[in-house]
Amino acid sequence: MANIDALDFQNPGSIPHGGTYGNQSVLVREITLDAQASIADVLRFARLQGDVRIIDAILFTDTNAASATLDLGYKTVDSGATDDVDHFLAAEDVATAGMFRANAGNPPVVVPSEFDLVATVGGAAISAGLKATVVLFYEFIGH
Structure with missing residues (x-):
């Protein structure tokens, strides 16, 4: 398994947010693969600080190989925290180009750590x- 980072993958302190307590922010990140990504490889779009309420996520992709799928979620930096690598999308078929909206059944989630x-x-x-x-x-809730 390899990590493939976005060109502008940044530390959390350098990602702006709309402020605390009710100000929604929008993060847009793009990855273009220089080489083939194998099964279980992880595309890392951004690193965000903790105390964030994630409201929604959308994934856009180009046409791809038949049977190709992507999970979309979050992985905490602290190994003791909870990860949910398919919170937004689970095994989403990305063989054809499209826009894929987060699972409708998942409510907003608060991620307490980076x-x-x-x-x-x-x-x-x-x-x-x-x-x-x-x-x-997302919304920074700033505890």
Whole structure:
């Protein structure tokens, strides 16, 4: 398993947010694969600080290999914290280009510690040249 980072993958202190207590922020990050991504490889879009309420996520992808899937979720930096690497999308078929909205059944989630916004490759390897863009709607709740 390899980590594949967005060109602008940043530490949490450098990602702006709309302020505390009710100000929604939007994060947009893109990854274009330079090489094929294998099953279980992880695309890391951004690292965000903790105390964030994630409201919604959208994934946009180009056309890809048949049977290619992506999970979209978060992985905490602290190994003792809870991860949910498919919180937003689970085994989403990305063989054809499209916009994929977060699972409607999942309510907003508060992530209390620093985390990475990740997509995990499944189903089949993903071809070099794939462009994936994620849009994350979140609120810093600042505890």
